[in-house]
Amino acid sequence: MPAAPSLRQFTTVLVANRGEIACRVTGTLHRLGVRSVAVHTAADADARHVREADVAIRLEPVESTHHTTHPHPRAAYLDVDAIIGAAAATGAEAVHPGYGFLSESPALARACERAGLTFVGPPAEVLELMGDKLAAKRLVAAHGVPVLPGTLDGASLAAGTPAETLAATARDVGFPLLVKPAAGGGGKGMVVVRSPEALPAALDSARRVAAASFGDDTLLIERLVDRPRHIEVQVLADAHGAVVHLGERECTLQRRYQKVVEEAPSPALDDAARARLGAAACAVARAVGYVGAGTVEFLVPADDPSSFWFIEMNTRLQVEHPVTELVTGLDLVELQLHVAAGEPLPFTQSGVHVTGHAVEARLYAESPARGFLPATGRVLVYDDAGVAAGPDARPLRLDSGLTEGAEVTADFDPLLAKAVAHAATRTEALDRLDHLLATITVLGVDTNQSFLRTLLADDDVRAARLDTTLIDRLITSPATPATPLSGPGRALPPPDPDSADHAPASSGPPGGLAHREPAIAVATVAVVAVVAAAFAVLSRAAGHGRGPWAVGDGWRLNADPVPRRVLLADGDVDGDGDGGGDGGGGVGEHVVSIAGPLTDAVVTVDRGDAAAAWRPDARPHTWWFTLDGVTRRCLATIDDGGGGDGDGSGAPPTVWVAVDGRVERFAVLDRTRQAARSRTALAKAAPGAPQHDVSGEVRAAMPGTVAAVTVADGESVAPGATVVVVEAMKMEHPLTAPRGGTVRLRVQPGDQVRLDQVVAVVESPTTESPITETDAADPADPVPHSATRGAP
Secondary structure: OOOOOOHHHOOEEEEOOOHHHHHHHHHHHHHOOOEEEEEEOOOOOOOHHHHHOOEEEEOOOOOOOOOOOOOOHHHHHOOHHHHHHHHHHHOOOEEEOOOOOOOOOHHHHHHHHHOOOEEOOOOHHHHHHHHOHHHHHHHHHHOOOOEOOEOOOOHHHOOOOOHHHHHHHHHHHOOOEEEEEOOOOOOOOOEEEOOHHHHHHHHHHHHHHHHHHHOOOOEEEEEOOOOEEEEEEEEEEOOOOOEEEEEEEEEEEEEOOEEEEEEEOOOOOOHHHHHHHHHHHHHHHHHHOOOEEEEEEEEEEOOOOOOOEEEEEEOOOOOOHHHHHHHHOOOHHHHHHHHHOOOOOOOOHHHOOOOOEEEEEEEEOEEHHHOOEEOOEEOOEEEOOOOOOOOOOOOEEEEEOOOOOOEEOOOOOOEEEEEEEEEOOHHHHHHHHHHHHHHOEEEOOOOOHHHHHHHHOOHHHHOOOOOOOHHHHHHHOOOOOOOOOOOOOOOOOOOOOOOHHHOOOOOOOOOOOOOOOOHHHHHHHHHHHHHHHHHHHHHHHHHOOOOHHHOOOOOEOOEOOOOEEEEEEEOOEOOOOOEOOOOOOOOOEEEEEEEOOOOOEEEEEOOEEEEEEEEEOOOOOEEEEEEOOEEEEEEEEEEOOOOOOOOOOOOOOEEEEEEOOEEEEEEEEOHHHHHHHHHHHHHHHOOOOOOOOOOOEEEOOOOEEEEEEOOOOOOEEOOOOEEEEEEEOOEEEEEEOOOOEEEEEOOOOOOEEOOOOEEEEEEOOOOOOOOOOOOOOOOOOOOOOOOOOOOO
16 A cells, blocks of 8 residues: 655645635645645536636546435535545545545545545544544543533434433433434534423434434434533644644534634633643543544533533534634644644644634525525625635635635535634724625625624624524524614615714725724615615616617706606515515515716605715726715626516516625516505405415425425424425425414425425315315426415
């Protein structure tokens, strides 16, 4: 078997991943002068990670006992034989797995060894041991590292175990408890259980996710610590016995067990607690014979940071590694490569120095207005504000896999990019990160960008009063808007001289620090978005014609200009004139009247008047927009949607607008769609008309795969009962009955479903006849929205 080459002999490294992490690893390879190989599927052939690599190869199924086809786009990136074949075909000497996919796969590590390739990660035996959370807990407990009370073997929770045995095991651990897969990580499959009655459904859900994500449905349960902090330690070990830690990261700001904001160092720890945590992490790494970069994760009580419990060890690079790189000045990917080449670590523990503070925010493709459901679509506009990627970028850094035209699907993780900022103090780092989020723009796909700015402005976040339930409390608090203010009757507020909106406009990240946004600033930006959207619609209309008649300024001979009227609706509107988006019924409408040329107009929106001007910038999709004397840079674009036949069918055009880091989208309503909405409103207002949707339809709130059908066709269900479970972006989403009645199923496990596809119909007891096949929506045709859907 060939010996692993040294780094000086690594001429080609294959990156077995996609998206922003593949771009990140490729960047370091280029800096080191190493040829990089990207892998991709047919759908990813034009992706950013493919463009940035020196050479790219399509992953093809390899005839073997493991795989013969790639029925799902994700399957190609999980095909060990295809990865090894791609490395051999391109002359790679090493394989870097990134994170996710095969990054913690013993099978890939062993396959690399058999093929004479270097796997950039720990040995297969270590991956196997630490990938089994039960075995890992037993090991670290034997070495004196505290672990949470819970099961230490998988047999007690195996499928088919009698309910009485499961209940007894749970009682021994104590409620509330957490069910989690014994393999894998990243929060996938974790379910909180607060009562014995909820345990069976939680085990079923966790087992499905574990089997689908990790190929192993073994589970464990452990005692739930209410309102803990999640703190992890970055470790680095070489093949010569040296182990160091690079400090800790605070990863407490999470939802659905997915990290949202991370920072280094943790503001909760003093020097003594930091030293104990670092020593415990190094003890875990030594106990298992670790080699490479890894992360040891701990739970820390919010009211007692001196205590901690081991959770798990992630045997790979972490998503949040950039904050460690910014405070230590080290390139973790480069260090991984040196260790993989058999070289000793170039420093000892005393050579590790932490300087300043770094904070990272994850930009996800998700819709806060729809309960943070995964979002899909095509990236119409992407502006990175000129911020660089990789460890050499400071004090601002943007690691991204996005390009304009990229398709964001439900097939992969929703992470799009990571915005990171470094400063001397935590407060300055938070301010810089907020300013970075105010300058980058993604249009065409819903993201959590606006929510991230709201989160960073929260008083508890600013004061470092953190626990893992903070985000859930924030988004359910009526006093705190999780998204920019929206809705009908949005009026033009008076200019606020102290508002951040009155800061000079900038084409890139300014050198100063951003102010925290007061509520009036958020409201002002929301109104500006409405007016800017109307100007974008009229600007495009004027650009489609020629001659004076295409100017569209309403000019009349010997009379005042005729105001042009634009009707916009918040969020989604479908061909039937009904509101989509959040599935909550009425959608806010905005009537915008613009008199005069766009460069010098008088605007009336909702119930306020203002002077406005709209001037194009040299950059695409960019305008300078002045409203009531205040000028802002806006980015806007229009997506023509599904079109239709001119009869109001199909999705209407959507205008996307970004102002000060907050994105709004509006449906543009023509006369046909206005009439349809009017008819719908009149019908609902008619005497005797039902005041809520009575269709009983259960609709898919996102595109994905049917993971489970929890009821039988024809079964009676109560309102709110789970009917179908859809898996999208590696998360499960239950769809529930909108009312009580009899279920008529339209899907089965394994089916692919589109956004808003009818997956079931709940017939009320008073329904005279069931919906026939003719009445049911054809799965091949678009399904119109209803005001009532299965709850996400």
